[in-house]
Amino acid sequence: MSFNLAPGTVLGDAVTAIEQAMPEMGLPATIHGSFQGVAQAFQDSLTNQPLLIAVALVAVYIVLGVLYESYIHPITILSTLPSAGVGALLALLLCRTELSLMAIIGIILLIGIVKKNAIMMIDFALDAERRTHKSAVDAIFQACLLRFRPITMTTMAALLGALPLALGIGTGAELRRPLGITIVGGLLFSQLLTLYTTQSSTCTSTAFASGVRSSARDPNGVLRQRRLRRR
Numbered sequence: 312m313s314f315n316l317a318p319g320t321v322l323g324d325a326v327t328a329i330e331q332a333m334p335e336m337g338l339p340a341t342i343h344g345s346f347q348g349v350a351q352a353f354q355d356s357l358t359n360q361p362l363l364i365a366v367a368l369v370a371v372y373i374v375l376g377v378l379y380e381s382y383i384h385p386i387t388i389l390s391t392l393p394s395a396g397v398g399a400l401l402a403l404l405l406c407r408t409e410l411s412l413m414a415i416i417g418i419i420l421l422i423g424i425v426k427k428n429a430i431m432m433i434d435f436a437l438d439a440e441r442r443t444h445k446s447a448v449d450a451i452f453q454a455c456l457l458r459f460r461p462i463t464m465t466t467m468a469a470l471l472g473a474l475p476l477a478l479g480i481g482t483g484a485e486l487r488r489p490l491g492i493t494i495v496g497g498l499l500f501s502q503l504l505t506l507y508t509t510q511s512s513t514c515t516s517t518a519f520a521s522g523v524r525s526s527a528r529d530p531n532g533v534l535r536q537r538r539l540r541r542r
Contacts, residue, residue, distance in 0.1 A: 360412075360415045363415070363419065364415070364418070364419065367419055367422055368389065368392075368422070371385075371389065371422060371423075371426065372385045372386075372389060375388055375389075379433075379437075383516045383517075384433060384437075384516070386512075386516060387429065387433060387509065387512045387513050387516050388426050388429040388430055388433060389426065390429070390508055390509070390512040391425050391426055391428060391429045391501060391504075391505050391508060391509060392421070392422055392425060392426065394425075394500055394501045394503075394504040394505065394508060395418075395421040395422075395424075395425040395497035395498070395500065395501040396418060396421070396497065397500060398496045398497040398498070398499060398500020398501055399414070399417065399418050399421060399492075399493035399494075399496045399497035399500075400496075401496060401500065402492045402493060402495060402496020402497070402499075402500075403489065403492055403493065403496070405496075406477075406488075406492050408488060408489050408492055409489070410489075411489045413486060413487070413489045413490040414489035414490065414492070414493045416490060417489065417490040417491070417492070417493030417494050417497070418493055418497070420490075420494060421493065421494065421497040421498070421501075424469050424494070424497075424498065425497065425498070425501045425505070427465065428462045428466070428501070428502075428505045428509070429505065429509045431454075431458045431461060431462060432451065432454040432455055432458050432462075432506075432509050432513075433451075433454070433509070433513065435450075435453075435454035435457065435458055436450040436451040436453075436454040436513065437450075439453060439454065447513060447514060447517040448514055451509070451510050451513045451514065452510065455506050455509070455510060459506065462502075462505070462506075463502070466498050466501075466502045469494070469498060470494070470495055470498045470499065473490070473491045473494035473495050473498075474491065474495060475491070476488065476490055476491025476494070477491030477492045477494075477495050478491070479491070
């Protein structure tokens with residue numbers, strides 16, 4: 312059997328409706344149904360979505376690790392991504408839009424767009440630590456103050472560019488709307504939280520790295536301090 316999509320209906324809604332209707336038809340147990348063609352490719356793409364996101368995150372971590380020559384700073388930069396993902400999912404829920412393939416593409420695009428906020432702040436903070444010998448807390452705080460305007464400008468530019476996709480009408484609008492909704496929602500939510508999460512993650516990662524270095528340099532001193540604390 313073949314089917315066509317009604318005007319204004321996306322393929323994901325059609326696949327869901329067919330899957331819900333098949334058990335209600337009362338077919339014998341010996342008869343099994345499966346999708347072919349575009350519908351089968353759509354289902355295959357849904358099963359590979361978590362793997363695609365994981366591969367994208369690993370690739371970004373490797374590139375950032377090579378650039379910063381550190382294992383810690385890439386994690387600090389990637390800590391801004393959960394807020395973008397949460398914002399994209401909340402926007403989809405508010406707009407009553409399903410998590411389609413285009414929405415997943417929008418989330419993958421957010422990985423590249425949102426992490427530049429943390430990169431701008433961490434670059435400035437590292438430079439301030441090296442030149443002015445400031446502490447990590449003071450350096451990242453100053454970076455948040457001085458990089459707030461360029462971060463807002465670049466975020467608004469990307470957000471306004473995706474806004475026509477979220478509000479677009481006409482032929483193919485149902486295909487483009489999830490992409491625009493995820494980008495707009497993710498950028499708005501991440502813009503509100505990035506300045507706070509980046510500071511906290513930077514301070515935590517710096518404290519962890521300094522603790523590891525001190526324990527590696529003087530393990531006996533650390534053990535003595537622990538024994539004294541226990542006593």
